[in-house]
Amino acid sequence: MQNDLLYIGIFMLIALFIPGIAIVIAGVLGPKRPAPIKNAAYECGIETVGETWVQFKAQYYIYALIFLVFDVETIFLYPWAIAYNAVGIWAVLEAVLFIFILAGGLGYAWRKGALEWQ
C-alpha cells in the first residue's frame, strides 16, 4: 500500500514535470517579440471595455452548490459499495434510503427552480 502511494506520488510529479519542461523548452526555442497590440486581449479586433474579472451569474454558484452536496455524499456510498458483497439485505436497503434522501435533495432543488437555466 505504501509502495503504491509512493508510485502514485512519483507519477503525479512526473506527469506535471514533463509538460512543464516541454513548455520551458518551447519558450527557449520560440521567438520573443512582444508588442502592445499583440499582447492586447483578443476580442475580435475591438478594444476591451472595463474590467475582465467581472461579477458573473449567480446560477453558476447554484450548480456548484448542488454538485458539492452530491459529490460529498456519494463519497459516503463508496465504502458501502466495497462492502456490498459482505452485507445483508438490510444494509442495502439502508443505503437505498440514503440515496432516496439524496434524491429528495435533488427534487427540492428542482422544485425551487434551481435547475432552470435563466
Place this chain on the structure above:
Amino acid sequence: MNSFLTDPIGFLILWFYSVLRGWNLPEDLVVLIAFVVGAFTLATLSLLLVVFLIWVERKIGGRVQDRLGPNRVGPFGLIQPVADMLKIFTKEFITPDGADKVAYNLGPILAVGAVIMIWAVVPFGITLYGSNLNVGILYIIAVGGIGTLGIIMAGWGSNNKFALLGAFRAVAQLLSYEVPMVVSLLIPVMFAGSMGLNEIVRAQTVPFIVLAPIAALIFFISSIAENGRAPFDLLEAESEIVAGFNVEYSGLKFGFFFVGDFLHAFTIALLFSVLFLGGWNGPGADSMPILGFVYLMIKTSLMYFLGLLIRFTLPRFRIDQMLALNWKLLVPLSLVTVSLTAIVDKLAMNNIWVRVIVLLLVNLIIWLSLQEIMERVYRSRPPRRTVNYPRLKPEADEPVVQPETPAA
C-alpha cells in the same frame, strides 16, 4: 513463470529489478529507482501515443466528413503530427497584458498532467500496471477534478472575457457531469467489492456492461462531457465565445490543451473498457499476459472509434439543454439504477446466470419506464410555436394561385 514470449514487459520489469539488485543497492533505493523509471516510461509513452492519436482522429474525422484527412506528409499522412509538433514547438508564447501569470501558465500543465495521472492506475495486463492502488476509482475521480481546475485556471488567468465565459461554462459542465459519473461508477465497485481497478477487471467473468448496461451508458455519456468534446464542447465553442478558455494561448501552451483533450478521449475509452468491457479478460489472457494487453487495446480502440463517430456527427448542445440533460435526466436515472441494481442483485441468487438475466430485466424495465416518462413529459409540454415561413415553391398537389391581375 515469466518468459519473454508470453509477457515481454513483465519480463523486462523483472530483469530491470534484478539488474538494480545486482548492484548491491539498498532495497528501498531499488524500489525508488524502478518506480521513477517506470513512471517516466509510462508517462512518456502516453504522451507519444498522442502523436499517433492526432493522426487517427484527423484521418477518421476526415473520412466521416467526406474529406481525405492528412495525406501529404509521409505515407497516409502519418508524419503530419510530427511536422505539426515541430512547428508548434518553435512558436512564440504570447502572454496577454494583465494576465494572472501563475494561473495562466499552470492551466495547460494541469490540463495535460491530470490526464496522464489517470494512467498510473490503469491495468493494461495482469502484470502490466503502474500501481494497483486499492482506491483506484477514487483516485481517478480526484485526478479528474485537477483537469477541471486546469481549465478554470486557464480561463480565469487569461484576462479575457471570452476565456472567462469558457471557464464559467467549464465549471457548470465539468462539475455537473461528475455527479452521474461518480454515481454510475458505484456499480462496478459494488459488483467487484473493491475500488482497485485490477480487482474490478478480475471480477468481470461476465463483463459488467452485460450486468449494468444503463450504468455503462451513463458513464460513457458523462465521460464524454468530462472530456469536453462534441456534443458537449460548450467550453470551447468557436462560434459562440471565439474559442473559450484557450483563446489567449499560443504555441505549445495552446497545443497542450489539445494534447490533453486527445489523450483524455483515449483514456476514457480505456477506462470504459477496463470498468465495463472486462479489461484484459479474454481467452488465454491468464497464461499469456501479452494477449490480455491485445484484448484491452482492441476493446479500447472500438470505444475510441465510437467516441470519434459521436464527436464528428453530433451538433453542440445549448447550455440549458446540457444542464437539463445532466440534472434532470442522468442524475435521477443513475440514482434509480444504482438503488434498483443494489436491491435486485442482493435478492438474486449467487448464480451468475440468474444475476445476468435478472439484472438485464431490471435495466430493461428502467429503460422502458424512462421512455414512457419522457414521452409523457413531452406530451404535456405546450406545443412549440411554429413560424410560417413564406414558401418558395408551392407543393405538387397544391393549386397554384395566380395573383389577380387588375383589370385593365
